Amino acid sequence: xxxxxxxxxxxxxxxxxxxxxxxxxxxxxxxxxxxxxxxxxxxxxxxxxxxxxxxxxxxxxxxxxxxxxxxxxxxxxxxxxxxxxxxxxxxxxxxxxxxxxxxxxxxxxxxxxxxxxxxxxxxxxxxxxxxxxxxxxxxxxxxxxxxxxxxxxxxxxxxxxxxxxxxxxxxxxxxxxxxxxxxxxxxxxxxxxxxxxxxxxxxxxxxxxxxxxxxxxxxxxxxxxxxxxxxxxxxxxxxxxxxxxxxxxxxxxxxxxxxxxxxxxx
Numbered sequence: 001x002x003x004x005x006x007x008x009x010x011x012x013x014x015x016x017x018x019x020x021x022x023x024x025x026x027x028x029x030x031x032x033x034x035x036x037x038x039x040x041x042x043x044x045x046x047x048x049x050x051x052x053x054x055x056x057x058x059x060x061x062x063x064x065x066x067x068x069x070x071x072x073x074x075x076x077x078x079x080x081x082x083x084x085x086x087x088x089x090x091x092x093x094x095x096x097x098x099x100x101x102x103x104x105x106x107x108x109x110x111x112x113x114x115x116x117x118x119x120x121x122x123x124x125x126x127x128x129x130x131x132x133x134x135x136x137x138x139x140x141x142x143x144x145x146x147x148x149x150x151x152x153x154x155x156x157x158x159x160x161x162x163x164x165x166x167x168x169x170x171x172x173x174x175x176x177x178x179x180x181x182x183x184x185x186x187x188x189x190x191x192x193x194x195x196x197x198x199x200x201x202x203x204x205x206x207x208x209x210x211x212x213x214x215x216x217x218x219x220x221x222x223x224x225x226x227x228x229x230x231x232x233x234x235x236x237x238x239x240x241x242x243x244x245x246x247x248x249x250x251x252x253x254x255x256x257x258x259x260x261x262x263x264x265x266x
Contacts, residue, residue: 001129003071014128014174014220021125022055022078027120029103029111036100042059044079044092050101054079059098063090069138080105081126088132124193126230127172131220151220154213161211167200170227176217181210200225 015033035057044061045068048054061073070090073079079092079100135151136234151174154160160171160178178190190196190211197256200207201224221228 001071001073001077001132001152001262003132011132014132016130018125018128019076020081021121021198022076025078025105025122025125026055026108029107031100032104036102037102038094038098040095042093044094046194048080048100049102050080051105052080053105053108054100054102057095057099059100060096061092061094061098063092065090068090070133070246110253122193124172127170127220127222127227130226130230131172131222134223134226147240151218154217154219156213156215156217158213159210160219161197161207161208161209163210167197167205167206167207168224170198170222170224171196171211172199172222174218174220176213176219177215178211178213178217182208198227220228 001018003011003015011201014111024165032052036054036060038044038047053084054075056075056077056079058075061077061079063071063073073092114121131151165181173190173192175192177192179186180188180190180196187209195208196211
């Protein structure tokens, strides 16, 4: 995947990381058939079978929104994933021959969710593409109409989440590091690629901890509505993510209990 027009500083490194994920997701899975050749097509959605996903073997796919070319998918990208209803609809076309490796959609998801690491990689892939798309769409607008969705560069010491606030975004640190605090006590690290802030989005409760950047960082912001729409379109993502968050919350609670015990005995 590469974006058209002005490239933000973070885009190249993020796209490069996302580009390596599809082959990792599909490793060990047998294709549904030999590669599929598609001639130039003005509307790929009308050509490709809905029960399959495709790894692009060669060629380019142009994605447009409101008839404005926005980005290209190319070799190594995954084609045919369903998008959340909150995301803008895009039009896909190819102007020259396209070679695709087809996989059964059901087999792909069964394969992904059979392994916890693959499931987390898949979530990173979807969230990364969602944020890149949101940011690219925002840059089509006049500056005064742009939202804060997409990406944000923060300084060391900047607060990303305030304990007690309403949950309106899910965050991922794509470069940098942060720390979590409960009632002023440091209760854990938030490393690069960690998804945080999702539990409060799921439950509708207020933020249970503050998160503060411990070094200059680039943060990916996914609006609550887009995140929930994405998980509804891919319900097994929500299940996998909740299991992962439950484990992390258990560790956080144990650390909070330990800190309060130490303070009471001091």
